Amino acid sequence: MSWEKQKQKYVKMACEFIKQTEALKFGEFILTSGKKSPFYIDMRLFISYPDIFDKLCEIYARIIQKEITEVDKIAGIPTAGLPIATLTSYKLHLPLIYVRKEPKPHGKTRMIEGILNPNDNVVLVDDLVTSGKSLISATKAIREDGGIVKHAVTLLDREQGGRENLDKERVKLHTVVSINQLLEILRNLGYVDEKNYQLAKEYVRKEKSTVD
Numbered sequence: 001m002s003w004e005k006q007k008q009k010y011v012k013m014a015c016e017f018i019k020q021t022e023a024l025k026f027g028e029f030i031l032t033s034g035k036k037s038p039f040y041i042d043m044r045l046f047i048s049y050p051d052i053f054d055k056l057c058e059i060y061a062r063i064i065q066k067e068i069t070e071v072d073k074i075a076g077i078p079t080a081g082l083p084i085a086t087l088t089s090y091k092l093h094l095p096l097i098y099v100r101k102e103p104k105p106h107g108k109t110r111m112i113e114g115i116l117n118p119n120d121n122v123v124l125v126d127d128l129v130t131s132g133k134s135l136i137s138a139t140k141a142i143r144e145d146g147g148i149v150k151h152a153v154t155l156l157d158r159e160q161g162g163r164e165n166l167d168k169e170r171v172k173l174h175t176v177v178s179i180n181q182l183l184e185i186l187r188n189l190g191y192v193d194e195k196n197y198q199l200a201k202e203y204v205r206k207e208k209s210t211v212d
Contacts, residue, residue, distance in 0.1 A: 003066055007176070010059050014155055014177045015185040017052050021045045024186065026196045033131040033160070035207075039200050041156060043127040044080050057087040060153055063174050064092060064123055068151045072120040073097050075142060077134050081126035081154075088125055097122070099138040111141040124152035129162035129173060136169050156182065160207045179204055 001009075018024050018041065029040040046053045064071060076085030076098040089096040097114030116122070122142050124135050129152070139149045149171055157163060157175040166173050183200050186192040192200075 006062070010062075011177045011181055012185065013055065013059065015182055015189075017046065017056060018043075018182065019186060019189065019191050020052060021049055024182075024192070026200070031130055033133055035130065035160065038203050039196070041128060041158075043155065046127075047083050053083075053087070056155065057084055057091060059155075059176060060084060060088040060125060061091040063153055063176070064088070067174050068123055068153075070121040070150075071123050073114075073116065073122045073147070075099060075122045075124050075138060075149075077124060077126040077138055080128075081124075084127060085125035097142075099141050112145055116142065116145050116147050118146035120147045122147045122149050124149060124171070126152065126154045128156035128158060129154045129166075129175070130158045130160045132162035132165040132173075135162070135166060135171065139166075139169055139171055158207075159204055161210070 023042050023045050025040045025042065026038060027040070029037045031037050031040075046056055071092075071094060073095050074085050074089035074092065074097070076082035076096065078098060078101060082098055085098065086096055095115065097112055097116055100111050100113065124138055126135060129135060135152050142149050151172050151174060152166060153174045155176050157173065157178045159179050163173045180201070183192060183197055183204075187194070187197045
């Protein structure tokens with residue numbers, strides 16, 4: 001099977017994971033980025049489904065193996081990205097580090113936990129990307145400590161400027177599924193009704209227009 005066909009298979013698997021875990025919710029939500037949204041995708045639920053979580057991290061591992069040539073360390077983005085990065089690094093037999101949201105108030109007051117050597121090539125791992133704020137913050141922290149960051153991997157791209165913002169920081173984003181793909185597939189499966197589908201699509205369209 002070609003890599004492109006394999007990735008198409010991963011798209012369907014990702015949608016199925018979200019459907020099975022009921023991770024997609026509709027309502028009024030405030031995202032980590034501060035943006036308002038009519039839907040929320042809680043992939044923290046995946047850790048409570050061992051079989052799904054194992055398959056999820058296998059997808060991350062395969063993407064890193066196929067699309068990224070230089071990898072010395074895997075970096076998890078707390079909190080949702082950290083368990084994913086942990087199992088992914090284990091599958092790849094690569095060292096794990098993680099970037100704190102703020103420096104420790106005691107000890108060495110480090111932002112980065114684990115061993116980061118100068119010029120280590122670090123791949124960032126998170127569950128999804130919205131504006132890219134968390135990934136960019138981690139990128140800057142790792143670079144300030146001497147590491148090299150060129151790639152980030154997430155399951156979902158909410159298409160709200162994250163890819164473009166990461167591009168500006170010279171970080172390539174690798175994702176499995178976009179929010180538009182997800183909505184389309186879940187509607188076709190009967191999991192998302194037409195009202196919520198149209199509401200979410202219009203929201204994403206408006207968000208994309210502000211980026212473009």
